[in-house]
Amino acid sequence: MINRIQEYRKQQGLTQADLAQQVGIARQTVNLIENGKYNPSLDLCIRICQCLDTDLNTLFWEVER
Numbered sequence: 412m413i414n415r416i417q418e419y420r421k422q423q424g425l426t427q428a429d430l431a432q433q434v435g436i437a438r439q440t441v442n443l444i445e446n447g448k449y450n451p452s453l454d455l456c457i458r459i460c461q462c463l464d465t466d467l468n469t470l471f472w473e474v475e476r
Contacts, residue, residue, distance in 0.1 A: 415470050417445045419463040434458040 420430050420441075427441040434455065443449035444459075451459070460466055 414444065414447070416441070416459060416463070419465055419470060420445075423463055425462075430459070430462060433462045 416430075420427070425433075427445070428438045431438040431441045435458070436455065440449060440451075444451050456467060456471060460470055463470070
């Protein structure tokens with residue numbers, strides 16, 4: 412799975428700790444997700460998308476070119 416969480420988080424001016432607090436998880440979990448070492452639940456993916464003002468397709472699916 413591809414994810415663009417770090418890119419969108421930085422665009423919003425958020426630290427990992429900021430994002431973690433807003434979605435109700437530990438900062439370490441954000442780090443693991445960003446580095447592809449943890450697969451978040453659908454519910455968590457949706458909360459992250461809402462916080463980063465984007466959608467699931469944008470954050471988690473690779474667009475074919």
